[in-house]
Amino acid sequence: DTEVTQTPKHLVMGMTNKKSLKCEQHMGHRAMYWYKQKAKKPPELMFVYSYEKLSINESVPSRFSPECPNSSLLNLHLHALQPEDSALYLCASSGGGRLAANTGELFFGEGSRLTVL
Amino acid sequence: AQSVSQHNHHVILSEAASLELGCNYSYGGTVNLFWYVQYPGQHLQLLLKYFSGDPLVKGIKGFEAEFIKSKFSFNLRKPSVQWSDTAEYFCAVNAAGASGTYKYIFGTGTRLKVLA
Numbered sequence: 621d622t623e624v625t626q627t628p629k630h631l632v633m634g635m636t637n638k639k640s641l642k643c644e645q646h647m648g649h650r651a652m653y654w655y656k657q658k659a660k661k662p663p664e665l666m667f668v669y670s671y672e673k674l675s676i677n678e679s680v681p682s683r684f685s686p687e688c689p690n691s692s693l694l695n696l697h698l699h700a701l702q703p704e705d706s707a708l709y710l711c712a713s714s715g716g717g718r719l720a721a722n723t724g725e726l727f728f729g730e731g732s733r734l735t736v737l
Numbered sequence: 738a739q740s741v742s743q744h745n746h747h748v749i750l751s752e753a754a755s756l757e758l759g760c761n762y763s764y765g766g767t768v769n770l771f772w773y774v775q776y777p778g779q780h781l782q783l784l785l786k787y788f789s790g791d792p793l794v795k796g797i798k799g800f801e802a803e804f805i806k807s808k809f810s811f812n813l814r815k816p817s818v819q820w821s822d823t824a825e826y827f828c829a830v831n832a833a834g835a836s837g838t839y840k841y842i843f844g845t846g847t848r849l850k851v852l853a
Contacts, residue, residue: 622780653841662827662843663781676840710781725771726829726841728781 623647624729626711632735635701641732643694643711651675652694653726654686655710663710669694670715701736708733739764741830743844750818751852758813758847760828769831770811772802773843776824784826787811798822820853 624645633639643652651670655663668676669688677686683705685697694711712726744759762768772784785796792804802813811828828844 622782660846660848662846664843665841668840712781724769724831725783725786726773726781727783728773730780 622727622729624711624713624727626709626729626732628732629730630733630735632737633698633701634737635703637701638697638699640698641696641709641711641734643696643729644692645711645713645727646692647713647727648691649713649715649727650691651713651715652688653710653712653714654684654694654696655712657708657710657731667696698734701734703736706734706736739830739832739840739842741828741842741844743826743828743847745847746845747848747850749850749852752820753817754851756813756815756818756822756849758826758828758849760811760813760844762809762811762828762830762842764809764830764832766832770802770804771829771831771841772796772800772811772813773827773829774824775827781827784813818849818851820851822849823851824849 627642653668654666657663665678666680667686672688683700687695708731710731711729714724714726740763742761770787773781774784775781784800785794787794787804795801800815804811826847829841831841833839
């Protein structure tokens with residue numbers, strides 16, 4: 621079991637739909653991440669939030685919109701996606717205690733498997 | 738630009754064989770180094786990490802890794818693999834970019850299959 625919880629585990633959506641992926645952690649971590657992972661590929665960084673502020677956007681298309689409502693929650697809003705956006709979307713967190721927000725090991729959720737039709 | 742290279746993309750071993758997976762990174766500054774493992778159908782989890790100090794670090798399940806600064810390497814080793822070690826292994830580097838913000842960069846992964 622992981623201490624980073626992602627919902628839903630599976631999502632199927634059409635290209636005109638609007639949906640959201642949610643991530644929650646209660647480890648007191650101050651950095652949270654969205655990664656995209658295609659089959660047999662490494663995770664690719666999308667966004668980093670540090671102390672609830674967006675600190676890194678890896679040139680992700682605007683059809684992906686992140687949101688960090690508070691230090692425990694991270695959302696990824698999806699709109700007008702393309703079939704090539706189908707992938708496993710991973711949330712991770714890091715940085716607790718005396719560690720700086722975005723150093724230290726990453727704690728990953730189990731991911732949300734997205735299929736865009 | 739920072740990068741992480743894993744030279745072995747697929748490795749097949751018999752049980753009890755020794756394992757060494759290579760990882761090289763390109764970054765001149767201070768780095769934190771990690772190996773993550775992804776078992777089939779499971780989430781990514783940490784095997785071991787290096788921040789500073791003894792360059793030989795031990796992780797879970799009998800894995801260890803050696804940081805060789807002069808070679809920019811952080812190779813993963815296990816003296817005797819088990820069937821349950823079948824998984825994908827990712828090397829990762831955490832380093833500060835030009836803006837001072839730390840980023841994690843993952844290697845391309847090594848898919849290990851252990852034959853019983």
